[in-house]
Amino acid sequence: MKTFKTVVRLLRLVKPLIIELMVAVITGVLGFVCVSLIAYFGATMFVNKKIDNTLILIIIALGVLKGIFKYLEQWFNHYIAFKVLAHIRDIIIKTLRRLAPAKLDNKDKGDLIANITSDVEILEAFYAHTISPIMIAFIYSTLVVIFISLCSLYIAGILLLSYFIIGIIFPVANYKLSEKLGSRIKEEEAVLKNITIENFDGLKDIKQFKIQNEKTIKMNYQSEKLESLRKKEKHHIGIMHGLIVVVELLTIFLIIMISIKTNIEYKIVIPIIALSLTSFKAVINVANVAGILVHSFASGKRILELVDEKPAIEDVVNENDVQFKKIEIKKLEFKYQEKNILKNLNLSIKDKDFIGICGESGSGKSTLLRLLMRFYDPSFGEILIDDLNLKNINTSSLRINQSLVTQETYLFKTTIKENIKIANLNATDEEIINACKKASIHDTIMKFNKGYETIITNNINISSGEAQRIGLARAFVSKSNLVLLDEPTANLDALNEGIILESIKENDRTIIMVSHRRKSLSICNKIIEIKGEEIWK
Ligand SMILES: Nc1ncnc2c1ncn2[C@@H]1O[C@H](COP(=O)(O)OP(=O)(O)OP(=O)(O)O)[C@@H](O)[C@H]1O
């Protein structure tokens, strides 16, 4: 995406907050006007060699006003940044939901989250400290030039040229010089963040395999690499600030020369010089934000590219709802990128069938369940539900009628009851308790102090087997007609497995259960073995 397009799209997000932006800009300009007037009146008193009490009072009042204006400017800038970022976070979450799960499967989640978090932080600097300073500098420097042109057109012209050099030429040059460096710093920061997270997540294994030294060396190497890039960036900024001072001094020198040549009184020139010096501050702010711009545009580009990414499967609406009385898989083929997984798979499933699926690790069992959920579309062949192709069935109808239990159940940081209720918001307490009894988890829940009201936090140690049984309780409480179970008893002992398999069998629904253990599948009506690219019955 072109930088210009990125900037336009980032700026468009501020449109609903245009009034707040105007207030921030006006208060910012007024703050600078106060500073300039303080300098102007101070210099006037100095050249007149006379203490003027009224002027002193005005200067004090201007000082207080400047503080108030600065506060208001900052308040509105942060209000804008807060609102825009909340909106951006909302867009990102919606995008991730839209892309999940297919488009997120091959993305490193840690990497993605680390990048999004730092990109959003960088955009905060853009919305809070970039847009209004640029507008303020533009308006304020125009006011100063107009005011000074009333005394001398030459001096106004010189000032205009300096503003142009400091506020436009330098930032653009700095941007061009730092653009690539900025992206590299961002990449290396993400690498360092990931190494840190990996060191934390893998603590147990790092200790067990005694690889602390290797990990520390890797982290130090990355820190040093980043540090040297940052030094380079600071070096550019340092040079730019040195050049700014040179331009300021040259401007003052030229103003003095012009006033001598055109016979302007020193009583007028000194206040003008004081005013010019303070006015540079606003323009220098623009030069300073060039660095923020480099990072902001790179971050904005990455976020917008993610937002623009098309999902592998678009949601279907306004088509057909189904009952899930019959499933037919015809000549199904599937490949991830170029890797063949399933080939010529044919299967008929009737209402209330209990189908077992087994096969070697990596043979495509979980993939088949994902295809039935329509997380992916087949590469060839079709899946028909009640004689309708999966592609022509409303996504909402699929979600209502299917529940999937996998080896890993994600538990939200809320009560156990709420965690189960997400599968059926209308479930009564009695239904939830029944479902938990069937999933053989009721007794464990009752041992917690607050029973079903216990909030899942990092301090409540739920084992993977317990989490999986909560996942099964979700399936039991749901009203879905088709239950897809991917190794539902993998984390369980034989006793719990037996109880659960019986409960599953008693459940009056169509069930497809994947398991490594052939023995667990003996309870099914029909067992299918997926073997390589063929299928055996
Ligand atoms: N998102 C993906 N992108 C690319 N390849 C994938 C993806 N997901 C799975 N695979 C590959 O597809 C093959 C089948 O994966 P699948 O998870 O369906 O196997 P499985 O039969 O369920 O294995 P297991 O018994 O170990 O759970 C594996 O070789 C796996 O590496």
Ligand SMILES: [Mg+2]
């Ligand atoms: Mg699997």
